[in-house]
């Protein structure tokens with residue numbers, strides 16, 4: 001597989017380390033100091049799902065790849081798990097910053 | 108029809124006209140006591156033991172393709188009982204004991220060959236880890252023997268002992284481990300189940316579940332709706348796809364594992380050998396081909412084929428311990444979809460939906476588990492209580508902190 005790095009151009013996937021589903025970027029909020037038992041249970045459920053449960057889609061899949069043998073950037077690759085065809089590659093940083101900005105504007 | 112030496116002679120003398128199909132091809136009934144989704148090794152073993160051990164034979168196995176076309180017919184056929192953790196090793200030892208009696212039980216030649224497995228070690232630390240593992244195996248009633256370099260030389264004199272980077276210092280020998288003719292396992296179990304009245308229905312894909320008020324009462328299939336009291340899903344690499352139809356997400360990622368076979372050679376390799384410094388394992392099939400494999404490709408995949416970096420890595424591993432195979436030609440390679448779980452261990456459990464059961468998460472080690480998986484799943488279906496050797500294989504174990512992580516690498520499926 002060839003990953004078209006947004007900064008470095010086409011690179012062999014063997015240069016990268018695969019982490020998994022891009023939803024791993026969306027870590028849930030930890031419970032507050034004064035959380036009730038109910039809130040604690042909820043937080044633990046959210047963490048359980050975040051850490052262990054995967055949609056594991058057949059088809060288009062957004063996933064995290066780390067360019068360890070290159071510029072050490074994290075990429076979000078949109079790849080079809082049935083054909084291995086890659087349709088989009090983005091810098092994870094750009095997405096994280098954009099998400100943060102969205103979160104800030106909501107507050 | 109029972110198979111026997113006498114029968115073979117009789118058929119030989121009468122022009123082989125008396126052989127019958129190994130199983131029937133019935134049309135599905137409207138309703139069964141138990142429907143098993145997936146006609147792989149585990150599904151067929153479950154049906155066999157349900158009918159033969161638990162007296163439940165109003166059972167259908169629904170297979171979307173043909174039986175034996177999934178991982179049960181794609182793996183490198185290694186069976187072993189050399190796990191470490193107390194939730195795993197008694198289960199795999201039980202499986203080994205069932206393998207030892209399989210051919211008598213199913214009256215089918217599955218070519219169970221206990222030719223021994225040797226895990227090589229290359230450093231003192233690795234030796235110590237193998238001593239610990241060997242003790243764990245002995246405690247569960249399995250067999251284990253630590254060999255020093257001379258011991259390994261006696262068995263496999265042609266290995267590259269003086270390799271500059273990874274000299275071979277010795278190995279952990281598990282004599283009862285070995286190989287089994289993989290698709291004969293599927294056929295033998297199919298025959299065993301069919302002979303007791305189980306319907307094996309091929310080209311019948313499950314496309315949905317009938318679930319109402321938290322109770323599952325049947326499945327939708329490409330051959331129409333079929334009702335059942337209990338529905339047992341057992342679809343290995345397709346686990347997430349099938350369970351999504353019941354609205355469930357699982358602690359599983361599907362990834363591709365490749366395997367390779369060379370041209371046929373004269374007998375060179377008496378047992379199974381694994382490299383301890385890279386990932387490579389090899390045995391020789393009865394046809395003479397070297398059958399080998401290594402790491403997962405390492406990313407989510409539902410394509411039953413992998414990529415070239417793994418081909419290179421696996422072949423390098425092979426050359427590192429067996430330089431003699433350098434000129435052997437590779438004949439074929441293929442891939443299968445692994446249901447990689449978050450701790451590398453499987454699930455045999457009920458779901459929160461009444462009547463719906465799940466068996467999966469076998470990673471790349473489910474072939475050896477086939478008999479015990481079938482027996483434990485049949486036990487669960489028949490009694491609604493977990494089998495004593497499958498108590499740890501629960502779906503909620505991550506929430507309770509009950510992970511069974513042999514490698515200790517955490518929730519990273521491509522590292523298990």
Ligand SMILES: Cc1cc2nc3c(=O)[nH]c(=O)nc-3n(C[C@H](O)[C@H](O)[C@H](O)COP(=O)(O)OP(=O)(O)OC[C@H]3O[C@@H](n4cnc5c(N)ncnc54)[C@H](O)[C@@H]3O)c2cc1C
Pocket residue numbers: 144145146147148149150169170171172173174175176177178179180181182183184185186311312313314341342343344345349364365366400441442443444445469470471472473474475476
């Ligand atoms: C290359 C490779 C090497 C391996 N080597 C080893 C080894 O040496 N030792 C070992 O112990 N294990 C090994 N394994 C793992 C082992 O093969 C699997 O863990 C095991 O076979 C999985 O169980 P199964 O036989 O029931 O799966 P499968 O044979 O895959 O059965 C699942 C079945 O479900 C069917 N199915 C899927 N969706 C549906 C649907 N919607 N409706 C109906 N049917 C459906 C599929 O068609 C398939 O036939 C290897 C696997 C691979 C790919």
